[in-house]
Amino acid sequence: AVERGMQVRVVSIPSNIDGTQQFVKYLRAPGKTRPLVTALHTWSYDYSQDISAHYFQKCGELGWHCIFPDFRGPNRNPEACGSRKALGNLQDAVQWAAENLSVDHRRIFLAGESGGGYMALLAAGKLPSLWTAVSAWASITDLARWRNECVARDLPYSADIEAVCGGVPGASPEVDSQYRERSPMHSMWRANIVPVEINAGVHDSH
Numbered sequence: 004a005v006e007r008g009m010q011v012r013v014v015s016i017p018s019n020i021d022g023t024q025q026f027v028k029y030l031r032a033p034g035k036t037r038p039l040v041t042a043l044h045t046w047s048y049d050y051s052q053d054i055s056a057h058y059f060q061k062c063g064e065l066g067w068h069c070i071f072p073d074f075r076g077p078n079r080n081p082e083a084c085g086s087r088k089a090l091g092n093l094q095d096a097v098q099w100a101a102e103n104l105s106v107d108h109r110r111i112f113l114a115g116e117s118g119g120g121y122m123a124l125l126a127a128g129k130l131p132s133l134w135t136a137v138s139a140w141a142s143i144t145d146l147a148r149w150r151n152e153c154v155a156r157d158l159p160y161s162a163d164i165e166a167v168c169g170g171v172p173g174a175s176p177e178v179d180s181q182y183r184e185r186s187p188m189h190s191m192w193r194a195n196i197v198p199v200e201i202n203a204g205v206h207d208s209h
Contacts, residue, residue, distance in 0.1 A: 011059055013050075016072075016099050020091040026050045027096050028071040030059045031104055038110035039068045039100055041093065046118025046160065049076040058114070068104045072096035077163075078118060084146075084167040085125045085185040093126055097133060109135060116140035120202075121187065127199050128190030136198040144188045147172040147179075 010031075015024045028050055042058035044050060050073035062069035074092040078084035093113075100106055113134045115123040120142030127137040143149050146164055150172060153161035165171055168181035183189050191199075 011055075014099065014103075016092075016095050018088065018091060019095055020088050025073045025075075025092045025095065027073065027099065028055055028059075029100065029104070030062055030069045032062070032066050032068045034066065035105045036107040037066060037068050037105060038112065039070065039097070039104065039106045041097060041100075041111070041113045042069060042071050043074070043113070043115030043119030043122050044071065045116065046121070046163070047077045047079075048118075049073050054116075068100060068106060070096050070100050074122065079163045079166055081167055081169070081181075084163075085122060085187075089122070090126060090129055093122075094130065094133065111135050112138070114138040114140075115142075118143070124187035124191065124194075124199070124201070125185070127194040127197060128187055129193070131194045131197045134197050136200070137194070138200040138202070140202045142187070142201065142203070144186065144191075146186045147182045150182075 011028055013026055013028050015026055017023070018025055040058060040062050042055065044052040045054065050071055055071040058071060059069050072092055074089040075083035075086065082088050097111060101108065111134055113123050113126060120139035123137050123139040124142050124144060127134065146168065150161050150164040168178055168185065170178040172179060172182055
């Protein structure tokens, strides 16, 4: 495929966890040992999201590789939204890039906004050794608090979060465990080995 004059391709990668095929859009940079950016789709989308064009455009200007992986699709089911399988898909995508593109292993970056920023922070805490640096924009840090905010503001995301975590906060210890494990604020302390940039503004998202 050609996106804004760039040769963006799609590859299908089997998950190391359950063997299911997950798609990755990617841009190969010219030359050898180039940096790699792993860019993430937002909450309600997957690897086909148009926002990928912005990342590919910038990486094309810099001469960097860029991958835009699927990680179990929109955050509406337990296999998505920061699950072990979703995090595994990020690892698989980076491993594929390392094996098939000429990547500078000292410069592997992660970036995302909104739902992608949420996943970026979660991956910073859960997979800190994978990244050289992480940039998160308008991210979600606490799913329980965000679910309650969505209910108060009549936003549809509350139903997504309840479907992912198995119910409302406080419904059971098992449900509360899902909210905790999937919320970046509870694992960010592990990201002390990687630079993490957290950006937010009064006009971001909702």
